[in-house]
Structures are given as C-alpha cells and as structure tokens.
Amino acid sequence: PRWTINDFDIGKPLGKGKFGNVYLAREKRTQYIVALKVLFKSQLQQSNVEHQLRREIEIQAHLRHPNILRLYGYFYDKEKVYLILEYAERGELYKELVRLHRFDERTAATYILSLARALDYCHSHHVIHRDIKPENLLVGGTGELKISDFGWSVHAPSNRRKTLCGTLDYLPPEMVEGQEHTTAVDNWSLGVLTYEFLFGGPPFEAPGHQDTYKRIVRLDLRFPEQPQVSAEAKAFIRKLLVKDARQRLPLSEVQNDPWIRANADPAMLARDK
Numbered sequence: 001p002r003w004t005i006n007d008f009d010i011g012k013p014l015g016k017g018k019f020g021n022v023y024l025a026r027e028k029r030t031q032y033i034v035a036l037k038v039l040f041k042s043q044l045q046q047s048n049v050e051h052q053l054r055r056e057i058e059i060q061a062h063l064r065h066p067n068i069l070r071l072y073g074y075f076y077d078k079e080k081v082y083l084i085l086e087y088a089e090r091g092e093l094y095k096e097l098v099r100l101h102r103f104d105e106r107t108a109a110t111y112i113l114s115l116a117r118a119l120d121y122c123h124s125h126h127v128i129h130r131d132i133k134p135e136n137l138l139v140g141g142t143g144e145l146k147i148s149d150f151g152w153s154v155h156a157p158s159n160r161r162k163t164l165c166g167t168l169d170y171l172p173p174e175m176v177e178g179q180e181h182t183t184a185v186d187n188w189s190l191g192v193l194t195y196e197f198l199f200g201g202p203p204f205e206a207p208g209h210q211d212t213y214k215r216i217v218r219l220d221l222r223f224p225e226q227p228q229v230s231a232e233a234k235a236f237i238r239k240l241l242v243k244d245a246r247q248r249l250p251l252s253e254v255q256n257d258p259w260i261r262a263n264a265d266p267a268m269l270a271r272d273k
C-alpha cells in the first residue's frame with residue numbers, strides 16, 4: 001500500500017536529527033503507534049547521502065531481530081522522505097545512562113548479551129554496524145535494547161572510510177588507522193560499550209582526537225579504582241578490547257563468558273539454547 005502523510009496523526013517530536021526529526025505518530029486505520037522520521041530531500045541532496053539512505057533502508061528493512069529497531073516502511077512526497085520506524089516505548093538508552101551515571105553488573109550484562117545476539121544476527125547477514133554507541137540504542141516496553149541507526153553499516157568486509165565526524169571513542173585500531181576492517185569492529189565496540197556501562201564513560205576518552213587516537217592504538221586501557229567492578233567484568237572487557245581483530249571474543253561465545261553467565265538475566269540466558 002502506498003503510504004502518505006495523511007495516513008498518520010502526528011504527535012510530539014521524539015528526536016531531532018541532522019537531516020530531519022522523528023515524531024511520535026499513529027497510523028489512522030489501525031491506530032498503530034510508530035516513530036515517523038521525516039527527512040528533507042534538499043538536505044539529503046546537499047550532503048550527498050541519498051545513496052547511503054537507500055542502503056540503510058535496504059539493510060534495515062530486511063533485518064528482523066527483537067533487539068534491532070524495525071523499519072516498517074517508507075514513502076516520500078515532493079520535498080520529504082518519511083521512514084516508518086518502530087516506536088521504542090522507553091526511549092533512548094543514553095538518557096538512562098546519563099541519569100544513572102552507570103549500570104549495575106546485572107543490567108549491563110543483560111544489555112550486552114542482547115546486543116551480542118543482535119550483532120551476531122547482523123554479521124550472519126553480512127552487515128557490520130560500525131556505530132555501536134549509547135546514542136544509537138533505544139529501549140523497548142519490557143526494557144529490551146533496540147539497535148537503531150544503521151547509517152554507517154556496510155556489507156562486510158569493507159574499508160569504506162568512515163568520515164570521522166563523530167567521536168573516535170568507539171572505533172577500533174584498524175578503523176582509526178584506516179585499514180581494512182571486518183565484522184570484528186563491532187566486537188571491539190561491544191567491549192567499549194561494556195566499559196562505558198560499568199564505569200560511566202568510554203575507556204579511551206581523552207581531551208582531543210589525537211589523544212584518543214593514541215590511547216586506542218596503544219590499547220591504553222585502565223580500570224579506575226571506583227566504581228567497584230568485578231574481576232570477571234574486567235576480564236570480559238579485555239576479551240573484546242584486543243588489538244588483533246581475529247583474537248576478539250566471537251559474539252556467539254559471549255553467552256558462555258563467566259561474567260555474562262553470572263550476571264545476565266537467567267531467562268535470556270536460557271532462551272535460544
């Protein structure tokens with residue numbers, strides 16, 4: 001069915017992006033609640049990102065996983081492109097992390113296990129996300145994580161330059177050095193995310209890009225004395241923040257890690273066995 005904007009009642013803005021905003025919306029016939037992302041064609045053309053948008057739509061429309069935000073469909077009119085995205089009832093994970101400062105080990109392990117499963121699913125479909133960070137994670141109605149924003153995902157393997165507009169904090173050495181990279185970049189990012197969930201900030205944070213760059217390529221990983229974090233959690237992080245991409249813990253092995261087994265939600269561990 002060809003959707004038009006008249007099929008939806010538009011509600012409050014949910015987020016403001018570079019190319020347009022996301023609104024709470026309700027499809028009139030079914031009363032179904034969605035997040036409607038409105039992108040301005042003029043801005044997409046100016047930034048020459050139409051091809052990237054098409055690729056992102058292609059990728060996200062075909063991925064089906066409980067921890068990956070659904071793209072239900074899209075439509076356009078003369079000046080705009082509209083994306084019909086899944087509505088995540090509890091909003092951005094980032095805001096929860098800022099409010100709580102950090103997550104306890106059970107919360108962190110549960111989130112990390114669900115992300116590992118979602119990324120393993122992406123990799124089995126030859127998709128590398130490449131931009132796993134709290135800002136790109138949403139929380140569903142039962143507290144489950146949803147990966148969104150496949151803006152930088154590419155089909156593996158790739159050495160497509162990721163213009164380093166965003167933060168370097170999440171990039172692995174091979175990307176920071178502009179080398180060929182594989183799905184293992186997401187394994188690295190999962191390690192960075194685990195560290196940030198437990199300590200409240202990313203492991204290689206530094207005043208400037210150059211300093212962060214140096215800390216990443218030197219693997220200058222330090223664990224502060226506070227907050228108290230278990231040795232198993234630190235051991236888990238060290239299995240992912242490995243310079244040699246081939247030596248990083250495989251995502252399918254995350255659920256067998258001692259820290260994950262001791263802390264992740266038992267119902268989730270039992271599932272998919």
Ligand SMILES: O=C(Cc1cc(-c2ccc3c(-c4nc5ccccc5[nH]4)n[nH]c3c2)n[nH]1)Nc1cccc(F)c1
Binds near residue numbers: 035057
């Ligand atoms: O642009 C995005 C990612 C994206 C998702 C969102 C987004 C933002 C917010 C929400 C929310 C949401 N729920 C909330 C509840 C409370 C407060 C705020 C909330 N935001 N649900 N779903 C969302 C989706 N913004 N941008 N994907 C995209 C882009 C191009 C092509 C494509 F196939 C996908």
